[in-house]
Amino acid sequence: MIEVLLVLIVTALATSVPGVFLVLRGLSMTTDAISHTILLGIVLAFFMTNDIRSPWLIIAASIVGIATVYIIELVSRTQLVRQDAAIGLVFTALFAAAIILISKYSGNAHLDMDVVLMGEVLFAPFNRIDVFGFSIPAALWQLSIIMLVNFAFIALFYKELKLTTFDPKFAFIAGFSATFIYYALMTLVSVTAVAAFDAVGSILVINFFVAPALTAYLLVRRLSAMIWLSMLFAVWNSVIGYMIGFSYDLSIAGVTSFTALVTFMAVFIFSPDGWLNSRLRAFRQKRTFTRAMILMLMNERGHTRLTAGEITAHFNLNRKQFDNHMEHLLINDYIEKKNGQYTLTERGEEYTHYTRIKYELPI
Incomplete structure (x- = not known):
């Protein structure tokens, strides 16, 4: 069962780092939209391949995730509706389309809605691949690569991300492309959400993106410290959630999400600048x-x-x-x-x- 814990930790680390910039940019709910709308890509690719493990599912889901970001940005830039309204409109429309397709045309297919939404990380070790002669869960391999890519992106574009997040006008004057950084970040978020979606389900994906970053935000004001602390909280939530869920035969995804809430509330109430x-x-x-x-x-x-x-x-x-x-x-x-x-x-x-x-x- 150590593989389940490793999948949780790697998923948490892969999502928590870009999640810091989503929280700081006020894009937390975009993660919610992406983690649900990618189901449409999974469904469409499944209809074409009839293989639930086909790599085309991940590719199609990533494309739909990126398209979600583009459509939300396109609608909100018209200034006819607010960004939160645009997110709600695009999110519900694409997700509803996926639900309709599943309920109508995939009655005999193995597309379990409960697992898709709630996630069951205990199933992750059953889908395995051989890497350098070792058999490991496919989700662990995929998310490890994505985690390293996310780390590399943050390290290479740290200055640009910092400027475009806190002072986009100065970033524009300084010659940085805020648009490129935004869409590059959201592309990584989409790809990360797709891989994590398959491993732990959409609810835990949203939690991993948002909860550790929000908890860290309550404690520190330096960006670098917030990133490291977010990773620490992500690992903490994963370990505690796994131990409680496994010990009491509970949904590990659900317990991990609840652990993140408890951690956030503890910091929110008892931190030096907290509510109390x-x-x-x-x-x-x-x-x-x-x-x-x-x-x-x-x-x-x-x-x-x-x-x-x-x-x-x-x-x-x-x-x-x-x-x-x-x-x-x-x-x-x-x-x-x-x-x-x-x-x-x-x-x-x-x-x-x-x-x-x-x-x-x-x-």
Whole structure:
């Protein structure tokens, strides 16, 4: 079963690297479209060859995948519809055509829709080829080659990809062909999706392209770091998904996709810039601002001494919030309490004076 894990890892690496640029360019859903529309190429080639393992299936699927990109770009460039609408239109039309052809004309053919969509990587070792005298899964060989091609493309055109991704106008001025880089990238995405589609199914293909890159994006801002971290998350999701799926007799593709979601959510919530820390920072900022405004109010002419009722009414505080703020200000010697009234200390006056200067408020 180690071959199943190797197929998963190689598939994850082959897809995660170009997936970084898809995420950064806002083309994540294009992967969804490609991974589904290539089914039309598979079906058409199967009708011509009657061989589910014919190399023409991969060729036809790649052509349809590239055509999908061209059609989406052609429709969106008219500026009559947004790119997301163009993706939805082309994706559903071509995929629906494939479904109609399968349901109508391939009743006796071995085209299992559940396997096609959900994927079953456990079947990958059954289709084998001999390479240098060793029998290995065909998917492992194909995806290893595609992985190396993708790595080579990223390495050779790293500067061009970086420029056209982050600053296409400057790339054009500098003489780089953004169009060539775009279509070269999307061609590799299409070919990669075809090979991965056969090995793990369309759902896991989309997950491998998008999830590791999105997870890495939450943690780093350097492109090179994002690429390496995306590969690390891709391998992590594959290994954990395989171990859980194999141990509990679950769909490995499904568990791997869910593992990617759990990993993403963990980073989304608990990372330094994640949801939890953002909420905590917002809470602390609001608390600090309220305390500063209480001191500013006390510093205003005619409000040097304030009662608890005046403060709670002015800032719409409940009793618990009021006690929390005033306890902090009292402990830190910003205010003092006499006869049920609160007034600024010398330190409190210095703080309000510094705050007015810092934010250029009238003194």
